[in-house]
Amino acid sequence: MGETKLIERDWTEAGGVRFGRAERDIVALGIAIAAIIMFVGTGGTVLPSVVRSLAGVGGGPERLLTNALLLNIALIVFGWRRYRELSDEVRERRKAEAHARRLAETDPLTGCLNRRSIGPNTDALIAAAAERGQVVAFVMIDVDNFKQINDCNGHSIGDAILLECARRIGALLPRSSLMARLGGDEFACVVPFEPHHGETIDQLATSIIESVARPVSTGAAAPQIETTVSLGLSRSDGGRSSTLRQTTDAQALLHSADVAMYQAKKDGRNRYCWFEPTMESELRFRNELETGIRQGISRGEFVPYYEQQIDLASGDLVGFEMLARWHSPNFGVVGPDVFIPVAEEIGLIDELSESVIRQALDDAKQWNPRLTLSVNISPLQLRDPWFAQKLLKLLLEANFPPNRLDIEITESCLHENIGIVRSLFTSLKNQGIGVSLDDFGTGYSSLAQLRNLPFDRLKIDRSFVTRLTDDKDSETIVQAITSLGEGLGLPITAEGIESGEILDRLRLLGKFKGQGYFYGRPADAEQTRRLLAGQGLLVGEQAAPPAADTTADHDDALRRRA
Numbered sequence: 001m002g003e004t005k006l007i008e009r010d011w012t013e014a015g016g017v018r019f020g021r022a023e024r025d026i027v028a029l030g031i032a033i034a035a036i037i038m039f040v041g042t043g044g045t046v047l048p049s050v051v052r053s054l055a056g057v058g059g060g061p062e063r064l065l066t067n068a069l070l071l072n073i074a075l076i077v078f079g080w081r082r083y084r085e086l087s088d089e090v091r092e093r094r095k096a097e098a099h100a101r102r103l104a105e106t107d108p109l110t111g112c113l114n115r116r117s118i119g120p121n122t123d124a125l126i127a128a129a130a131e132r133g134q135v136v137a138f139v140m141i142d143v144d145n146f147k148q149i150n151d152c153n154g155h156s157i158g159d160a161i162l163l164e165c166a167r168r169i170g171a172l173l174p175r176s177s178l179m180a181r182l183g184g185d186e187f188a189c190v191v192p193f194e195p196h197h198g199e200t201i202d203q204l205a206t207s208i209i210e211s212v213a214r215p216v217s218t219g220a221a222a223p224q225i226e227t228t229v230s231l232g233l234s235r236s237d238g239g240r241s242s243t244l245r246q247t248t249d250a251q252a253l254l255h256s257a258d259v260a261m262y263q264a265k266k267d268g269r270n271r272y273c274w275f276e277p278t279m280e281s282e283l284r285f286r287n288e289l290e291t292g293i294r295q296g297i298s299r300g301e302f303v304p305y306y307e308q309q310i311d312l313a314s315g316d317l318v319g320f321e322m323l324a325r326w327h328s329p330n331f332g333v334v335g336p337d338v339f340i341p342v343a344e345e346i347g348l349i350d351e352l353s354e355s356v357i358r359q360a361l362d363d364a365k366q367w368n369p370r371l372t373l374s375v376n377i378s379p380l381q382l383r384d385p386w387f388a389q390k391l392l393k394l395l396l397e398a399n400f401p402p403n404r405l406d407i408e409i410t411e412s413c414l415h416e417n418i419g420i421v422r423s424l425f426t427s428l429k430n431q432g433i434g435v436s437l438d439d440f441g442t443g444y445s446s447l448a449q450l451r452n453l454p455f456d457r458l459k460i461d462r463s464f465v466t467r468l469t470d471d472k473d474s475e476t477i478v479q480a481i482t483s484l485g486e487g488l489g490l491p492i493t494a495e496g497i498e499s500g501e502i503l504d505r506l507r508l509l510g511k512f513k514g515q516g517y518f519y520g521r522p523a524d525a526e527q528t529r530r531l532l533a534g535q536g537l538l539v540g541e542q543a544a545p546p547a548a549d550t551t552a553d554h555d556d557a558l559r560r561r562a
């Protein structure tokens with residue numbers, strides 16, 4: 001990255017130090033001049049007497065004057081040496097100060113400015129740009145899915161990716177711009193531009209996105225890594241929107257760009273967004289969600305709900321799928337579509353999942369032992385090489401037989417890290433745990449992967465099943481998946497059975513396990529216990545009617561906001 005891009009200051013010339021040097025120079029100069037005047041004064045009297053005495057015509061210099069001259073010479077020699085020592089000391093101290101200042105103001109990995117120093121530098125740049133009739137754009141840049149890159153490839157590769165991103169972004173910035181790494185995978189640039197030519201910033205944002213998207217080579221043997229960035233933009237004059245005030249404060253600009261960056265992420269990443277005032281409340285909501293999730297895990301607000309799984313041929317209850325719910329004090333009962341993606345993003349999915357699985361194993365121990373328990377696992381958890389061990393530990397702690405447990409994974413896990421997924425499958429199967437492919441038909445899994453990975457079951461995505469009776473295409477897809485399952489020897493679960501009509505049609509198409517609202521909404525542990533007691537599948541409990549899951553409509557509203 002070019003040094004000019006950082007508006008590097010001449011550290012050694014920083015104000016305080018320059019003043020100290022000038023003061024010291026004047027004192028040293030004063031001493032030198034005084035010593036020279038005294039030397040000339042005494043020398044002018046002493047030397048002629050010395051010369052006359054040597055020539056035998058005089059009686060030699062006065063003793064007092066001679067002593068004064070010698071003292072004067074000693075003073076000049078001593079003063080000069082002291083001056084040299086002081087100069088060396090000051091030079092060393094100045095170097096150390098400059099180094100400390102550089103360390104305090106720059107990011108050690110990339111050499112960019114850091115979060116602390118971007119503010120004052122931005123304020124200075126805004127003022128300098130204003131003098132030239134320019135405004136500045138604040139560009140917030142976040143590397144998409146950087147945590148996954150780090151988790152999958154290790155931190156040294158993660159660092160290499162960050163360095164390369166910084167280099168590519170820096171290469172595109174105009175000379176007088178600032179660039180900072182705000183921490184982790186977040187960069188910020190401040191770019192002056194002509195107020196009527198906002199399109200130059202649009203072009204810059206597009207170039208940054210394109211440049212970073214080019215694959216990065218991380219070594220001869222290592223695979224190329226592809227990554228993308230999301231950008232949020234704000235400008236110091238507020239732009240064309242009349243609702244925006246001029247923002248000449250770096251912190252306010254940074255905040256607006258941050259809000260816009262979250263919007264870019266929400267809109268699908270790998271894109272840029274200009275700040276709009278309406279985005280503010282969305283970000284506040286998102287922050288509340290994050291804080292709520294962080295606190296909610298330790299407070300036990302995440303609980304398992306259970307959806308019945310039925311053998312369609314016999315009508316028998318064969319097990320339950322555990323679906324997590326968040327009993328949030330702020331938002332009410334929240335569904336997983338809202339909180340799972342946020343928990344994944346903030347790195348808490350492991351903790352959350354462990355907490356609900358632990359509760360589910362405890363609940364399921366009280367059910368009839370022929371009933372199975374299915375749990376959903378996030379693709380991120382599958383990347384953890386210790387996942388199988390962690391699951392086994394939970395089973396051991398709960399004293400729950402592994403062959404009653406089934407994990408459901410979605411197709412999105414399969415197109416990356418197939419090696420890791422395969423070894424994970426082997427560990428899970430060795431323990432007797434079943435593995436189902438969830439939401440089949442909506443993702444990208446190729447038939448080859450289906451053959452290579454030893455799945456125990458396919459689950460047809462509910463979108464095909466719910467439309468089975470009124471959409472010919474859906475029926476064709478369900479039929480095709482059914483034959484595929486038969487061909488590969490994989491039993492099939494149909495999810496999303498909402499009516500008796502759908503159930504009848506499915507029964508004609510093949511042999512399935514099924515689940516859906518027709519059999520009841522997901523219910524909490526207590527309601528499930530009562531349901532089981534009513535069917536004699538829970539010893540010693542009284543029958544009671546199951547209650548409905550009320551989260552569905554509520555979640556739609558939250559999901560739209562999250």
Ligand code: C2E
Pocket residue numbers: 307322323324335336337340353356376377378408438439462466495496497498515516517518522
């Ligand atoms: P999924 O595993 O495909 O779960 C089925 C989803 O369909 C559930 O939504 C369920 O309530 C809903 N559903 C069931 N029957 C019907 C029906 O007849 N009609 C309709 N329209 N919907 C039906 P839910 O509980 O909101 O879960 C959504 C997704 O969140 C789940 O999809 C699963 O992928 C994920 N999930 C749930 N719990 C967890 C968890 O603990 N960890 C992880 N990683 N993901 C979870």
Ligand code: MG
Pocket residue numbers: 321376408438
């Ligand atoms: Mg599932």
Ligand code: MG
Pocket residue numbers: 438439459461462495
């Ligand atoms: Mg599903």
